[in-house]
Amino acid sequence: MASQEVLQAFVQAATQGSFSAAARKLGRSQSTISAAVASLEIDLDLILFDRSSRKPTLTPAGHVMLQRAEEILAATSRLEMTASQLAQGVEPKLTVAISDTYQSDRFEAALSAFEQRYPDLELECLIAECDDLVALVQSGRAHVAFAEQQDSYPPDLVSSTVQERTEIALFVSREHPLAALASIDQDTLQQHRELRLATIVNPYESRAKGRVWSAPSYLMLLEMAQGGFGWAPLPRWLVGRFGAGTLQELNVRGWPKPLFVDALWSRLHPPGPAGSWLLSKMLE
């Protein structure tokens, strides 16, 4: 079986174009490299180098084997990389729960930076709203969450406001009766169906003052609004990105409202280095 040392010797020899140079690079003696390549050639039953000239050059078969060997070395270096990260306490998998309330610009920037920093770390993104997000973090199912700001959180959660503001406004389909009105008061609004977020934890605290339909995500609400089923409070960026011009913003007193996003994590299941790093990126 081709061992790591042998493969490394082969790859270095191939890329350096010289056994001696490879030996110097790897800090081994020249005879070691020579023996390694020879043993590899025997094991694979192939001639890897053409030794007729001064400097050994790869045979065509050698070129192909070089690729395969480099794949192995790359895989082992990935293994060592993630091992050292795990040994330093980095979580094996990072779970982030976000609201689709959340404006994606900063988050995407943070994610791409994260991808550079922890290329091999598994990342799980959950989508949920309000109480569901709190529950996910509390239970330890998610390490970090980004949620629409609430007045208070359970005592075991820590929150910090993200420096970024979006807006939530009221929208209806362009075909909806309300779309024609220049300005709308509360009573008029109440005469039409509201599309509202429902959480899974807290299915529906029925303080309904009118007909209400609910869905567990803003994206579903948007689709229901597009269907003309009622008016809905929606994040502006979401409508801009997925609304495709089919929605109309309503002019109602008190709207649009500014939106503040909190980062949440748990004192009991504190995020590891990767989670903390992501948090600091998001909060800077």
Next chain:
Amino acid sequence: MASQEVLQAFVQAATQGSFSAAARKLGRSQSTISAAVASLEIDLDLILFDRSSRKPTLTPAGHVMLQRAEEILAATSRLEMTASQLAQGVEPKLTVAISDTYQSDRFEAALSAFEQRYPDLELECLIAECDDLVALVQSGRAHVAFAEQQDSYPPDLVSSTVQERTEIALFVSREHPLAALASIDQDTLQQHRELRLATIVNPYESRAKGRVWSAPSYLMLLEMAQGGFGWAPLPRWLVGRFGAGTLQELNVRGWPKPLFVDALWSRLHPPGPAGSWLLSKMLE
């Protein structure tokens, strides 16, 4: 450095859920597996298994490392696979030159079968016509070629006709004057510009009897025909697939012509097992 044996022991132990079972599977003693896992844990500075219960179970970190370890083993088995193929004389890289004359159905079927049979073999496809194809095979640059049948080939080439027939017909743009005529004789045809294949080897044997534009591939000819620059003989399937209904077939005596495709290879640089296998698939 994590050796293959150790990794294999780890992966087997993880998938079997038991060190002893892994030992049986790998034909090693139980102590070997135990020692291997222990040494791996020391090397990586990680606890991979939770030994508190009867059967050892992977820790979260162990799950991640299992993935990485399997990547390495997969890479080494690929290395061994291609090594054994190369050792049996399979060419390190197969170069096939085809004419875009060639109907793709059978060729695509052959390619996908090829992909099953030689998953790790590098494949290069060159596109050329007539004399260029012959030159590619003669020089050894391509191992196999599929070309429009010619009367004779250089003595060092072997040819065999592919059992498949396509048709070449004359086409013009729908806006072209010829498109309006129900039937056309040779003289009328000669009064308009011909779009003809030019090879690179044999740039243009100027027996032109009229205004002629030429291009090195049928696809370019098709585009020129779509531009309305003249009439062109084109393979039917090519027009059906890339013509997008913009071309009109001409009714001329002697057209459409049946098209025969020859497989070509060289006696001097005979194709290896992979090339021969592809040939037999194509000729069956």
Next chain:
DNA sequence: CATGAACTATCGCCTTGATCGATGGTTATT
């Protein structure tokens, strides 16, 4: 609760393979 079956950890010993330094042969440069 006692027993037995199956499992893991550890110890001593052996074999394999990676490594080194020394030596000699080959190739290209001066």
Next chain:
DNA sequence: AATAACCATCGATCAAGGCGATAGTTCATG
């Protein structure tokens, strides 16, 4: 012709993988 750099080979050394035996755990069962 001399030199410098390169590769192959040999014998010795040492670490790591392997085995078998043994002892300690864990779990199911009567």
